[in-house]
């Protein structure tokens with residue numbers, strides 16, 4: 001079973017469709033009830049979609065309890081849900097906007113790890129992929145809060161990799177540059193020069209399915225032409 005946070009739009013939605021097309025079961029979440037209902041209709045059981053805000057620990061706890069009781073631990077956990085600040089210099093970012101980015105990108109990933117990974121550790125197998133960014137390894141003006149969270153994801157994932165038992169893996173993943181709502185927010189019109197989420201998912205999903213214990217702690221980038229320039 002593949003667990004995807006942020007499955008309602010962008011990369012998460014495209015990955016869900018591609019994993020299911022290849023015969024896998026997907027469990028996914030997002031905040032939008034309408035989009036979650038739409039996804040569940042498009043991808044009926046055994047795949048399952050739930051309205052969950054990953055930044056709210058109680059919601060993640062309830063989601064994990066239900067999934068672990070009925071389906072067991074995920075084989076592949078994709079911490080994909082994310083948000084970016086509106087383009088602005090750091091000194092113009094309010095405390096609330098800064099917190100919102102940290103709460104989803106960093107604390108949201110930690111919440112999901114806290115509630116799902118113990119069952120994976122107990123079983124002794126599974127791969128955890130925390131979505132980083134090119135901006136988790138480099139920086140740019142006007143996206144400082146986002147850069148801060150993605151650099152933090154790289155560090156958090158390296159530490160997690162040192163904690164996992166043999167047989168498991170945690171990797172920080174730079175997906176590349178893909179034309180999603182998030183990219184349009186920071187790149188504006190030039191986002192349209194990058195691959196679509198569906199094109200990206202065709203390359204990313206087989207790449208993700210090959211990850212295993214030998215990848216533990218390796219900072220990886222999805223190999224796809226046009227998305228890494």
Ligand SMILES: NC(=O)c1ccc[n+]([C@@H]2O[C@H](COP(=O)([O-])OP(=O)(O)OC[C@H]3O[C@@H](n4cnc5c(N)ncnc54)[C@H](OP(=O)(O)O)[C@@H]3O)[C@@H](O)[C@H]2O)c1
Pocket residue numbers: 005006007008009010011012013029030031032035052053054055079080081082083104108131132133134174175176177178179180181182183
């Ligand atoms: N696109 C790129 O070029 C690019 C580059 C580098 C890294 N990334 C990373 O790749 C991941 C996916 O990005 P994307 O481009 O697909 O972004 P996107 O199009 O903005 O989609 C973000 C997804 O995350 C969900 N989400 C946001 N806040 C959430 C929350 N609190 N709880 C649960 N779900 C939440 C959104 O759904 P709802 O709004 O319904 O909750 C949506 O499904 C992110 O981690 C991003 O940082 C993307």
